Amino acid sequence: MDSYRQWSENKIGKPELSVVIPTYNEEWRIIPTIGAIASAVSETYANWELIISDDGSTDETVKLVTELPLINMRVVTSVNTGKGGAVRRGVLEAEGDLVLFADADQATPIEQLPAMIKMLEDNNAAVAIGSRSVDGASVANKSAFRELLSKGLQTIVRLGFRLPYQDTQCGFKLFTRDAAKKLFSVQKIDGFSFDLELLYIARKNGLPVVEVPVEWHDAPGSKVSGSRDALRFLGDLPVIRKNSLQGAYVL
Amino acid sequence: MALAITFPEKSKSYVSLKGRFDAHEADRVAAVFAGLLAAGKTDIELDLSETVFIDSTALAELVRAMKRAREAEGDVTIMYPSQPVQIILELTAFDKAFTIVSEQRKDLDVSAEIASNG
Numbered sequence: 001m002d003s004y005r006q007w008s009e010n011k012i013g014k015p016e017l018s019v020v021i022p023t024y025n026e027e028w029r030i031i032p033t034i035g036a037i038a039s040a041v042s043e044t045y046a047n048w049e050l051i052i053s054d055d056g057s058t059d060e061t062v063k064l065v066t067e068l069p070l071i072n073m074r075v076v077t078s079v080n081t082g083k084g085g086a087v088r089r090g091v092l093e094a095e096g097d098l099v100l101f102a103d104a105d106q107a108t109p110i111e112q113l114p115a116m117i118k119m120l121e122d123n124n125a126a127v128a129i130g131s132r133s134v135d136g137a138s139v140a141n142k143s144a145f146r147e148l149l150s151k152g153l154q155t156i157v158r159l160g161f162r163l164p165y166q167d168t169q170c171g172f173k174l175f176t177r178d179a180a181k182k183l184f185s186v187q188k189i190d191g192f193s194f195d196l197e198l199l200y201i202a203r204k205n206g207l208p209v210v211e212v213p214v215e216w217h218d219a220p221g222s223k224v225s226g227s228r229d230a231l232r233f234l235g236d237l238p239v240i241r242k243n244s245l246q247g248a249y250v251l
Numbered sequence: 252m253a254l255a256i257t258f259p260e261k262s263k264s265y266v267s268l269k270g271r272f273d274a275h276e277a278d279r280v281a282a283v284f285a286g287l288l289a290a291g292k293t294d295i296e297l298d299l300s301e302t303v304f305i306d307s308t309a310l311a312e313l314v315r316a317m318k319r320a321r322e323a324e325g326d327v328t329i330m331y332p333s334q335p336v337q338i339i340l341e342l343t344a345f346d347k348a349f350t351i352v353s354e355q356r357k358d359l360d361v362s363a364e365i366a367s368n369g
Contacts, residue, residue: 001334001354032306035339068342106304109271141275220274220308 004042008070017048018096022086024055026104027064033106038070040110049074053090056080084194091184099180103171105219112214116174119212126179126207129165130172136213149230160237161200165211168196172214179207182251188243192229193236200240205251252276254283262291267298274308284316293325300331300354305339317349326350
């Protein structure tokens with residue numbers, strides 16, 4: 001508890017780690033997630049920052065988080081653009097040597113972070129992506145429909161983009177600072193398919209990516225609407241292709 | 252999440268929750284609380300020392316149970332909350348609503364128990 005108190009009350013120096021949480025109308029879920037992250041990360045890092053990147057919430061999210069007594073937390077606000085836009089704005093504000101973005105629902109518990117960091121370092125990778133589909137992952141309470149939809153989309157991704165990853169969409173990804181700045185500077189998709197776009201850009205430019213099995217819990221109230229977002233996802237695929245052909249993804 | 256119940260005294264119950272206490276578990280815990288209160292076990296001690304995460308739905312369920320227990324002149328006391336749970340209670344300001352026996356107190360309680368048994 002002492003580490004958390006120290007972090008919450010005293011301004012840090014240059015952060016070793018930045019944690020970015022994108023939010024959109026998360027007044028119901030965000031504070032427990034912040035609490036869990038602050039508790040776990042403070043035990044490992046003295047110098048880390050938390051960035052809440054709000055995507056034009058119309059509820060009390062911004063007011064609630066702004067009032068929290070956490071001196072090393074920043075809130076980045078914007079009009080609503082989509083999750084990709086919120087993550088990009090947050091990551092581009094980040095100053096840490098490592099940058100994690102994590103969903104606001106704590107679906108992937110923050111306790112998975114040390115394994116992600118170890119895999120990133122051991123493999124000399126630029127990006128470590130949480131995966132619900134590789135050996136060693138555990139998935140709790142995911143609906144059969146969502147599972148089916150997810151597998152279908154991942155198959156399309158593997159075939160269409162020749163990406164060798166089992167799960168491009170897990171909301172738990174870790175970047176070296178250099179990779180984060182480069183990737184998010186050219187990334188353009190504002191919606192849910194930004195994850196795929198990031199991995200496509202990384203692969204196209206030879207940045208090493210490692211896929212790490214994570215524990216994942218379905219969190220009721222997910223902002224992902226199965227069929228609607230699947231259609232948007234499919235609609236974004238040709239946009240990524242077009243951007244690539246036009247040279248937009250050269251780092 | 253693992254849930255265990257013991258009954259140290261006639262009107263008391265001791266409930267331990269281990270693991271992740273979230274929306275998927277809230278109904279099960281609500282049913283347990285309802286059963287305890289209906290059986291006159293109005294003093295509920297809720298051990299959260301091995302609870303790794305508690306979400307808003309679970310917190311709301313605890314508040315509901317605490318209000319019902321207090322209406323029946325009992326209480327829901329949170330025992331030894333783990334660090335993440337303690338921080339979540341503080342950030343949500345629920346630490347002011349509940350009676351909480353802190354984690355530090357646990358060592359003293361265990362020592363006292365050993366002494367009285369020894």
